[in-house]
Structures are given as C-alpha cells and as structure tokens.
Amino acid sequence: MLIDAPVGADAGTKQKLMRQVSDAIEEAYQFQDVRVWLREYPAENIAQDGRVGAEPPRPMCFLEAPELNSIDARRVMAAKIHAAVGEAYSGLANTDETLIMMNHYPLEMAGFAGRLQSDDPEIVEAVRQLNG
Numbered sequence: 001m002l003i004d005a006p007v008g009a010d011a012g013t014k015q016k017l018m019r020q021v022s023d024a025i026e027e028a029y030q031f032q033d034v035r036v037w038l039r040e041y042p043a044e045n046i047a048q049d050g051r052v053g054a055e056p057p058r059p060m061c062f063l064e065a066p067e068l069n070s071i072d073a074r075r076v077m078a079a080k081i082h083a084a085v086g087e088a089y090s091g092l093a094n095t096d097e098t099l100i101m102m103n104h105y106p107l108e109m110a111g112f113a114g115r116l117q118s119d120d121p122e123i124v125e126a127v128r129q130l131n132g
Helices: 011-029 072-091 121-131
Strands: 002-006 037-041 060-066 099-105
Touching: 002 072, 011 037, 011 060, 037 072, 060 072, 072 099
Parallel strands: 002 037, 060 099
Antiparallel strands: 002 060
16 A cells, blocks of 8 residues: 655654554455555645645555455445544644545456466465455
C-alpha cells in the first residue's frame, strides 16, 4: 500500500498507522506479506484542483494486490484504512475525503522472486481459497 499524505505526523503516529493498515489488509487477504510505503509531501508540493494551499490536503492510498472477490472484505478493509488515515492525519489533512484506490491483479500479472505468482502452487491455492 502506498499512502500519500502531508508532512506533520510524528514517528509514533506513522508507525501506528502503518500497523493498522497492515492489519486491515492482512485481515482481508488472510495472508501476510504486506508492504506499506508512506510518502509525505510539504504543503507547497500539493495541488488540488490546480490550487496550491487552498484547502487541507486530501490523502490518497493505493493498494496494489491480488484479486479479492469479496466486496464485503473490500468494504471492511477500506473502512479500516480510512479510519487509520483519519486518526493519523486529523488536523493535518481533510481525512473525510481520503481516496483509496484498489488495484487488483490476476496472479499471471504479478511477479515475485523471479517468477510469476501464477507459477507458485502455494500462492495459487491461497488465492483460490480466498476467492472460493
């Protein structure tokens, strides 16, 4: 997961945010290997609707992950990620309007350790059970 947000949260808050986001993703996918990248930008590097500094920044999150068929699991995960970002950036950003983009990939479109995920029987079975 990539999280784009304004600067200003302290190290402990960021650590808690990344743990909560990881937990939400692990709960939805039911397996580990979650990576969270936090990218923070100063206010002068954020434009919304072409205007710099006109309003509090609206955080954006990008989930790059295997297919997840359960819309309920996606709803719960989105709500938990939204809550974690809201807690971490309250007062620094417009967290009511956090955008979470979920990009889901079939296993043949993801490579890991030099091979396609679709060639790893353990991953294929885990995703089959997840989406069964």
